[in-house]
Amino acid sequence: MGSIVPSISAVAGYVPDYILTNQELEEMIETNDEWITTRTGIKERRILKGERQGTSVMAVKVLKQLLEKSNTDPKDLDAVIIATITPDYFFPTTANLVATEAGAVNAFSFDMAAACSGFIYALETGANYIRSGNYKKIAIIGADKMSSIVNYKDRNTCILFGDGAAGVMLEPNGEGLGIYDTILRSDAAGKELIYLKGGGSVSPPTHETIDEGLHNFYQDGKSVFKFAVTRMADVAAEIMDRNNLNGEDIAYLVPHQANKRIIDATARRMGVGEEKVMLNIQKYGNTTAATIPLCLRDYEDKLNKGDNLVLAAFGGGFTWGSMYLKWAY
Ligand code: UT7
Numbered sequence: 097m098g099s100i101v102p103s104i105s106a107v108a109g110y111v112p113d114y115i116l117t118n119q120e121l122e123e124m125i126e127t128n129d130e131w132i133t134t135r136t137g138i139k140e141r142r143i144l145k146g147e148r149q150g151t152s153v154m155a156v157k158v159l160k161q162l163l164e165k166s167n168t169d170p171k172d173l174d175a176v177i178i179a180t181i182t183p184d185y186f187f188p189t190t191a192n193l194v195a196t197e198a199g200a201v202n203a204f205s206f207d208m209a210a211a212c213s214g215f216i217y218a219l220e221t222g223a224n225y226i227r228s229g230n231y232k233k234i235a236i237i238g239a240d241k242m243s244s245i246v247n248y249k250d251r252n253t254c255i256l257f258g259d260g261a262a263g264v265m266l267e268p269n270g271e272g273l274g275i276y277d278t279i280l281r282s283d284a285a286g287k288e289l290i291y292l293k294g295g296g297s298v299s300p301p302t303h304e305t306i307d308e309g310l311h312n313f314y315q316d317g318k319s320v321f322k323f324a325v326t327r328m329a330d331v332a333a334e335i336m337d338r339n340n341l342n343g344e345d346i347a348y349l350v351p352h353q354a355n356k357r358i359i360d361a362t363a364r365r366m367g368v369g370e371e372k373v374m375l376n377i378q379k380y381g382n383t384t385a386a387t388i389p390l391c392l393r394d395y396e397d398k399l400n401k402g403d404n405l406v407l408a409a410f411g412g413g414f415t416w417g418s419m420y421l422k423w424a425y
Pocket residue numbers: 126127128131132135136212251252253255316317318319320321324353354355358382410411412
């Protein structure tokens with residue numbers, strides 16, 4: 097490792113006010129609270145309502161909070177990276193819109209698409225800019241308006257997702273606290289198991305693609321589950337091994353929130369008790385790129401300087417990864 101350690105100096109998050117409960121879903125589709133709770137751990141999720149409200153609406157709130165919490169003049173921000181699979185537009189990127197809206201006039205900005213692993217991918221990318229020595233302040237945000245691609249008639253998928261955004265400020269750390277190690281992986285074995293079939297260059301939008309529902313999120317849940325449950329645990333165990341960490345050394349596992357059963361399996365494999373697992377899936381469901389930073393936001397008060405955290409995610413692509421960091425404040 098070089099001498100510059102990139103670290104998280106602030107965390108912020110935003111979820112919309114509207115709460116879609118399991119009970120409301122029972123009125124919309126053939127499902128029930130008991131099925132959803134036992135299979136996924138989800139009780140409710142947030143939905144961004146209103147005309148012409150895109151992912152950037154949530155991400156702007158996060159960036160403004162990050163600037164304030166980290167005492168950063170927007171003009172001093174070097175870059176904004178937004179992990180999302182539900183951008184406002186194909187282009188300009190959501191990060192372009194968000195940076196400008198927050199007054200970050202000297203920042204470069206771009207989106208990163210790695211589905212549920214997007215936040216870890218973006219965090220490692222930002223960390224490397226900091227390690228280069230050329231950049232001092234970078235905002236990393238995970239933001240998704242999953243309700244814009246979910247089909248609320250498909251009970252296999254619509255119960256899973258919610259809308260939200262959260263992120264962190266990255267800066268060089270003088271005390272050696274911060275991001276130590278990262279594992280990132282991808283495998284297109286997931287290509288036909290979890291994807292948005294239409295709207296891209298293979299299948300541009302037509303009346304037919306709309307009629308066939310190709311612009312909605314598709315997932316073969318059972319197949320994805322099998323990959324997720326092994327691969328997320330694999331990379332979490334691998335990063336512990338190569339940094340000589342055991343369960344007792346870990347203050348918190350910060351897992352992607354797709355399914356409580358996947359999270360439990362990962363924690364078991366790591367030898368980490370459930371009291372050390374960040375969990376908010378019951379409140380927000382799966383917010384894709386926002387799950388991990390939303391966990392950090394919710395547990396910020398419980399974290400202590402020097403705590404060892406392991407982040408782990410698995411999602412569409414497939415993409416997956418883990419990260420080992422020491423909390424810096
Ligand atoms: O974040 C990105 C990565 N994604 C993931 O990690 C998600 C991985 N997959 C999962 O979390 C789980 O597979 C799901 C939660 C999506 C589904 O759970 P499952 O235990 O794999 O259920 P299943 O899909 O095998 O369905 C079991 C039964 C089926 O009925 P039959 O065929 O057994 O009669 C489904 O039709 O449950 C039925 N079902 C439902 N019943 C009530 C499916 N959805 C529902 C529902 N309410 N909403």
